Amino acid sequence: MGFKQKMEYLISNGNYTEAKETISLYEELMESEPEFYSIKAVLAIIENDLEAAEAELLKGLEIDPKYSDILYNLAYVYKLRKQHLESIDYYTQAYLNTKSEEIKSLIVEGLDEVQEDILSFAIKPSAQPLVSIVVLAYNKLQYTKLCVNSILKYTRNIDYELILVNNGSTDETLNFFNSIPYAKVVDLKENAGIVNGFNAGIMAATGKYTAAVCNDLIFTPRWMDNLLTCIESDESIGFVSSGATNISNNQLISGPFNNLKEMLEFSEEYNRSNPRKWEERVRLIPCVLMVRTELLQRLEGFDPAFYYGEFADDDLSFRIRRCGYKLIYCKDTFTFHFGSVTSREAQVNNNSLGVSRQIFSNIYDLDAWEDASFDYQLMDALNHNVRLDQDAKILAINAKCGGNPLQLKNMLKELGQERITVTNYFIDLKYETDLHTVSDHVINGSNYGLANPETNEKFNYIILEDNEVVLVENSKLMDELIRVMDENCHIALKFVTDHGSDTEEKIGAIKSELELLGFNFLYEDRSFLNTLRENMVFLVGERQVS
Template identity: 30%
Template sequence: MKKTTRTSIVVLCYNSLKEATRPCLESIIFNTPVDSYELIVVDNASSDGTADYLKDFGAQHANVRIQLNDTNKGYAGGNNDGIKLARGQYIVLLNNDTLVPSGWLDSLIKVFSEQPDVGLVGPVTNAAGNEQRIELRGLNEKNFEKTAAAYVERQKGVWFTTEKLGFFCVAMRRTLTEKIGYLDEKFGIGMFEDDDYCIRAKKAGFFLAVAEDCFVYHKGSVSFNKLSVEIYREQFEKNKTYFKEKHEIEWTLTDIAFCYWDKFDKDLSAYVKNNKKGSPEIERISIRLENFKHLLVQIHRVELSSMFSNTREISSHPVAIHAKWQTRWQNFMRNMVHGTSVEKYRYFRSLSGRVIQRFSQKQGVQIPQAVFYKLHAIRETLNGRKLIIFPATVDFHYMTQRPQHLARAFAEAGYVVIYGTLNNQVDKVEITEQVATNLYLLNEHYFPFISYVFKPAETTYYCLWPNNIKHLEYLTYSYLLYDYMDDLSLLELSSSELENDHQKILNQANLVTVSADILMSQLPKHILPKSLLLNNAVSDEFIDTVNASNINLIDQVTLSSHPILGYYGAIAEWLDFDLIECLAKELPNSKIVLIGPVSECVSKRVADILWNYSNVVVLPPCKQLELIPFLKRFDICLIPFIRNDITNAISPVKLFEYLSAGKPVVTTNLAECVKYTLLHIANDHHQFVDLVRNILSAYPMKLDVLAQQLALDNTWKQRVQQIRLKMEQ
C-alpha cells in the first residue's frame, strides 16, 4: 500500500452480515478502481459470523485492512478507530447498509478539488432525512445503478451547500479531522454525532456540500431498526439533550426545512436564469417534493403535539384540518407546480427569506461575514445616536408613501435609520444600500442579524403593519413604536391573524402612532394614553422643489390650453371610476390626467374609460419629485375616492403635496379631508362636477397662499418632532 493513498474508505459493521455488510463491501470492490482507495473495515463485536467473513475478505484484497473490536464502541467510537487507521488525503465514512455504483467515489471527491473551502461532502440518496434524499421512479436495490445513472449524468458537475449532512456516506478532508478532531463518542451507540460534527466543521470555517451527481443507495438504518421503540426513543432523547447542552441550540425539524427552501431557491433561480424546457433544475426540485411534503407532515405533527391533548385527539378538529403547514404546502404546490416561471421565482425568493427570518436566530446560525461587515459599517456611524428600524412594507424606491416619508424624516432628524426591503416591486438590495445621509436599506432576509451587531439600548423598532410583529422574536430594542396607519382589511392577509397581531403589538408598544381620526377612535381605552394622532404630511424637500423656479413643465400634459384636472397615486379599486367618467363627460374641454400604477383588478375598467373618453389620460408612475412638474401644470387636484371603511381611514399622502403647490383640491367627503376647510368637499358626483366647474370659471387661477401655508404647517419634520416629544414624556 502506498503512503500517498488518495482516499480511505471506512466501513463500520455491527451484525447484518448477509443483508448489509457483504453486499456493501462487494459493491465497493466491484465499482471502485482498486488503485484509488484503501478500504478499512471496522467491526463492533458482531455476533453473526461477521468477524470470520472479514478475515477472509481482508486476505483476498491487498488494499483492505480489518479492525475487529472486542466491544461495541458505537457509531462514533467505531468510525474513529477507522479514521485513526486511515492514510488517505480524504476519508469516506460509509455505512454498511449502503450500496455504491460505478464512478461514485470520483464524483464525491471531485468537489474537494474544485472547492477548497468545502470540508464535508455527501451524495444524494433514496433514504435520508434531509434534502439529500431524492425520489427516482421505480428505483430499488436491484436496479439502482441503472436508474440512478441517467439522473447523475444529467446533473454532472452539480453540487450545492447545506447545513447538515447524513453520515450514511460522508467524505471529509484529512485537514478537517486534524483541525476539529474525531466524532464525539459521548453520543454512545449513535444519533446526533453527525449533526454535531457538521456544526463543528462550520464553526471551523468549512462549508458542507452535496454532490448532485453522486448517488449512493441506502437501505436505511439497518442496525437502529433492530432496536426496540423504547430503547430508540430513550437514546434519541438522551443524545438530543446532550446536543442541546453542548451547542446551546435546539435541534428541530425546521432547520431541515430551511435547507430544503434554500436548495429549492437556488435551483429555481438557476432555472429562471437559464429559461429552457426540460431543465435539470426543475428535475432537482420535483424529485424532492414528496419527501419535503413528508417533512411538513412531521412538522405539522410536532405543532399539534404542543397543543392541548383534547385538541390532538380530535382528528377532525379545525386545527388538524387547517394547520399552517398544510396551508403552506397547498401554497407551495399552487405556485411551484402550477405557477409560471416568474411566480415560482417570486414565491421561493420570498419563502426562503421568511424561513431565514423565523429560524436563523433560534438555530444559532452564524452571521455571514459580508452581512456582518455591512451592518458593522452602519453601526460605526451611530456615534452615540439612536438607531430606528423600519420593517419591509413597500419598496423604498417604489411610490413614496408614509413608511418612506417617516424613515427619511427620522434620518434628517439625526437618527440612523435601517429600512427593510423584500425587493418586491423595484428595489434591488442584495444586503444593504445607502440612499441618503443616515438612511440605509437592508434586505429584510438579514433582519435576524441586526441584534448581532447593535445593542438594545441604542435601538428603536418602529413596527408598521401588524404582521411585522414577527421581528420581535429576534430583534432586541429599548423602545417599541407601532404605527397604526391603515384599516386592517387593506392588508391581504388573514383577518383573524392580523387582528390578533394588532392587539398584541398595541399592548407591547411604548408608543402608538395613528394616521387617522377613525383609527384613533377604534383604539382600546387603555391604549389611548400612549397613542399619538399622526396624520400624513409633506416633506420639506418636496416643498422646496415645488418652489424652485427651474422646474420645467411636462410636454405630455400641455398638449393644449385646456384645463388639467390631475390625480397621482395608485389607480386601484378605491378610485371612483363612475365619478371620473362623469367628469370626462360633463367637462369635455378639460383633460383628466391620472398618474400611477394601474391595479390588475381595475385595468379593464381603465381601458374602457380611455377608449370611450379622449380627454382622459393615464400616465405611468414616476418617482415622487418627478411628479412635481405635473403637479405644477395641474389646474385642479383631485382626490376622487369612493367612500368606505378603508378610504375613511386613509389620510391621503398626496393631500398636503397638492396644497404645497397652492392648488385647489376637490375631494369626495372622506373623513380625513372634511376637517380642512380649505378643501372643496363633494357629497355626490353632481356636486363634485359643479365644484370643479365653478373653480374653472375663474380660470386662469391664482395660487392659494393659505393652502401653501397649511402645507408648511404639516411637514414630516414636524411629525417626527411630535413623536420625539411624546417619547420623552
C-alpha cells in the same frame, strides 16, 4: 413423457433443434407456466444468448416472483455477465425460496464464485492513498457483504485503502472482513457503539480524504469519482456527502426501480458529475461522511457524547463549518440506503433520537432540526420566474442559522444563476456564529434598521421569518422593506400567528399591504402547531415591473 422431462432429455442429448421445435408446439399451452420460461432460458444460455435468456426469465418472474429455478437461472446469467451484485441478489432469493438441498448447494457454490470474482477487484493501496474508506459493521452480514462488494465493484481507478471495522459482531463478519485482500481490519472485541466504532476507523485512516460509511448502504457507479470531483474543486470544501434512498434532511433521491438490478441501471444514468447540483448546506446527513482526513482527525472524529450516533453528524457538521469549511450535498450522486440497519434498535429501545437531540441542544443552545434546516416548498415557490440577466441579491431576516437563504442560493445556482449574494440580518445573537459561515454579509440589529449604509442596495429576493405581531404592528419594518426592495422582487414570509378567530384577519392585513406594493401571491400554506396552539403561515409573492 411430460414437457419438462422431454425438454431435459433433448437438451441433455444435444438435440437443440428438436428442443426448439417442441417449445414452439407448447407455446400457447404453457405460456402461463413459469417453468416454461425457465426451460426456454436454459436453451438460450446453452446457445450463449444471455440477453434472450434474461428476457425469458424476467417474463417468468412476472408470473411467479418466488419461483426458485427462475431465480437461480437469472443469478447464473448475471454471473456470466459479470453483474456481480445482481447475481448475489438473485442467488440469495433463490436460496430462500428453494426446498431442494441440491439446489442450495449449487447456490452456495455460485455465491462463492461470484465473491471470488469480486475480490479480484480489490487493489493494493499506496503508502499514502488518496482516500480511506471506513466501513463500520455490527452483525447484519448480508447487508455488510452487499456494502463491501459494491465498494470493491464500483470504486475503480482510485487509490484507496479499505478500513473495515468489526464492532463486536457475533456472526461471521470478522471472517468476511479478513477475506478481503489488502483491507485494514480493525477488530473491536465488544460493541463500542456507532460513534466510537467509527472513530476507531477514522483514526486509522492515512488517506488525504476519509469516507466513513455504515454497512446498510449499496454504492453505485462513479459514487467516489463524483465525491472526489466535488471536494477537490475547492480547498474550502471540508465535508461532502451523496444523496440516497430512505434518508432525511432533503437528501432523498428516489427513482423508478423495483429491484437491485433496476437500481443499478438508474444510478448508472443518474451519477453524472454536475457542479450545478452541488448544494451548500448548514448541516449534512452523511450517507458518506467524506471529510479531509487532517481536519477530521484534528477534530477527533465524532463526539463520544453522542453515543448512539444520532445528531453526531449534526454536531460534526457544525464543528467543520465553524472551522471555516463548506458542507456540500452532492445531489449528482445517488447511493442506496436500506435505512437505520445500524441504529434502529437503539431508536426503539432507548429513545436515542430524543436523547441525542437534547445533547445537541445542550451543547449549542440550538435545535438541529428547527434552527439549521430549511423549508423546501417555501424556497421552491420563490424559485419562480428567475431573471438570469440580473444578479441575485438575497436578503434574509431572522433566518436562524441561514438554511432558507442558503437553499434559495442553491436552487438559483442549479438554474444557471452565477452571481448570487446572501445578506443575513439577525437579532438573536445565538445565530451570529453560524450565519457568518454561510453569508456574504451579516448584520446584527436590536430592531429593524435595514435601510442603512451596510444595506444600501436593492434586493430582489427577501425572506422574512418572524411572528405576526412584528409584521402587522411594526410599521417601521414594512417601511424598511419597501426601501430595500428591487422593483423586480420576490418575497417569502414565514411567520407564527396565534390560533384564534382573528387569524385570517391578520393574514389578510399582511397580504393587503404587499398587494398595495404590486405583489402577486404565488404560494400560500399554513400548518397548525398543536402543542403551541399556533399557526405556521407561509406566503410567497412576486413583483415584476420590468
